[in-house]
Amino acid sequence: xxxxxxxxxxxKTEAGQYSCAGALQDQQSSADILRLREVSMRFGGVTxxxxxxMSLPQGTIAGLIGPNGAGKTTVFNIITGFYTPTLxxxxxxxxxxxxxxxxRICKQxxxxxxxxxxxxxxxxxxxxxxxxxxxxxxxxWWMVPFQLPSVHREQRELREKSMLLLQAxxxxxxxxxxxxxxxxxxxxxxxxxxxxxxxxxxMLLDEPAAGMNPQESSELMRLIRRVxxxxxxxxxxxxxxxxxxxxxxxHLWVLEYGICIASGDPxxxxxxxxxxxxxxxxxxxxxx
Numbered sequence: 398x399x400x401x402x403x404x405x406x407x408x409k410t411e412a413g414q415y416s417c418a419g420a421l422q423d424q425q426s427s428a429d430i431l432r433l434r435e436v437s438m439r440f441g442g443v444t445x446x447x448x449x450x451m452s453l454p455q456g457t458i459a460g461l462i463g464p465n466g467a468g469k470t471t472v473f474n475i476i477t478g479f480y481t482p483t484l485x486x487x488x489x490x491x492x493x494x495x496x497x498x499x500x501r502i503c504k505q506x507x508x509x510x511x512x513x514x515x516x517x518x519x520x521x522x523x524x525x526x527x528x529x530x531x532x533x534x535x536x537x538w539w540m541v542p543f544q545l546p547s548v549h550r551e552q553r554e555l556r557e558k559s560m561l562l563l564q565a566x567x568x569x570x571x572x573x574x575x576x577x578x579x580x581x582x583x584x585x586x587x588x589x590x591x592x593x594x595x596x597x598x599x600m601l602l603d604e605p606a607a608g609m610n611p612q613e614s615s616e617l618m619r620l621i622r623r624v625x626x627x628x629x630x631x632x633x634x635x636x637x638x639x640x641x642x643x644x645x646x647x648h649l650w651v652l653e654y655g656i657c658i659a660s661g662d663p664x665x666x667x668x669x670x671x672x673x674x675x676x677x678x679x680x681x682x683x684x685x
Contacts, residue, residue: 430455430599430631431476436485438471438655445471446655448485455598458625458632460642462666463652464676469635470512472652473601477509478502489599504532508597510588512604512635518577522568522587525576526559529594562590565627566620582613586620593628600624602634606641614638618645639677643667651676 431453438446446468453459461469474480476487481496488494494502508529516525563569566586571579576587585605592600605621606614618641625632636642642649643663651659651666653675659666666672 428455429453430490431633432488433472433476434486434488436472436475436482436487438468438475438480439483444655446475446482446652449652449655449657451650451657453599453631453633455631456625456629457648458621458634458646459648459650460646461633461635461650461652462637462642462676466654467652468655469652470603471655473509473603473635476502476601477507500532503595503597506596506598507601508592508595508599509601510585510592510603510605512607514584514588516576516584516587516591519575521573522563522576522579522590523556523559523572525587526562526590526594527555529591530555530559532595559590559594562593563587565593565624566590581608582616585609585617589620589624593624597630599631599633602632602636604635604637606636606638609638611640614641617641621645 429452431451433449433451436446436449437444449472461472463469471480475482475495476489478494478497478499478501486493486495489502489505489507492505494505494507497505517528520528560569560572563572566589568583568586568590571583576584579587589600589602589605602621606617609617621632621634622645624630634642634646646663649659649661649663649666650657651669651672658675659669659672661669667677
C-alpha cells in the first residue's frame with residue numbers, strides 16, 4: 398500500500414488500523430531530527446500506543462493532538478526515556494535512543510515540560526533555571542566542598558546564563574521570588590526557561606496552554622515561535638487549545654486510542670471527517 402501524502406487521512410491497513418507513516422515520510426532525510434518507527438507501548442493487556450510512525454524535520458513546530466487517554470503523553474514518555482517501547486524504535490539525530498535513561502536523553506538534547514507543572518516551588522525562579530543548567534556543567538560534585546576556582550567560575554557563568562533566560566521569557570523581575578508564588582502563566586514560562594537551560598535542540602511541550610486565558614494563550618503562541626527562532630529549536634507539543642495548535646503548528650498527528658488516525662497540515666486536519674468525529678466535534682466545524 399502506498400503511503401498517504403501530507404494533508405490526507407492516514408492510510409487504513411489490512412488489520413483495520415490507521416498508519417500515519419507517510420505524512421512527512423516523503424521528506425525524510427538527514428534533516429529529520431526525530432523519527433519513531435512502528436512504536437508500540439503495552440501495559441499488560443492494554444495497548445497505549447500502537448505502531449506509531451513519525452518523522453519530525455529540524456526546525457519544525459508540530460503538534461500531537463487527540464482526546465484524553467489517546468496516548469499522547471505516553472508518546473512523550475517514550476521519547477524522553479521514561480518508558481521503553483514494547484516494540485519499535487525512537488531515533489534522535491539518527492541515533493537509537495529507545496530505552497536510554499531520561500537524564501542521558503536530556504544530555505543528548507531533548508528537553509520537556511510537563512502537563513502538571515513540576516517546578517521546585519520553594520526555590521526561586523532563578524534557582525529553578527540553574528537546576529536545568531547543571532546538566533551542562535563540567536565540575537564534579539566532589540569539587541564543590543573544596544571551593545575550587547573552576548567551580549566558582551562555572552556557578553557564576555550558570556547564574557548569568559540563567560538570568561539571561563529569565564529575561565528572554567519576561568521573568569527577570571521575579572527571578573528571586575519563590576517559584577510556587579508566581580502566577581500560573583509565569584510558572585509555565587519558567588518551566589520553559591528551565592528546559593532551555595539544558596541547551597536542547599528538541600523541546601517537548603505537554604499542554605503549555607492549559608489553564609491559560611485567551612490573552613495568555615495568544616502570548617504563548619508568539620513565545621513558542623520566538624523560542625524556536627531565537628534558540629534554533631525543533632518543538633513538538635501536546636495541546637487541547639485548538640487556537641494555539643492551529644495557529645502555531647505546521648504539522649499535526651492525531652491519536653485516538655493509541656492509534657494515529659490522521660496526519661497533515663492544520664487545514665487538512667481541521668476538515669478531516671474522522672478527526673472531527675473522534676475529537677474536534679461538529680461544533681468546531683461551525684466555529685472554524
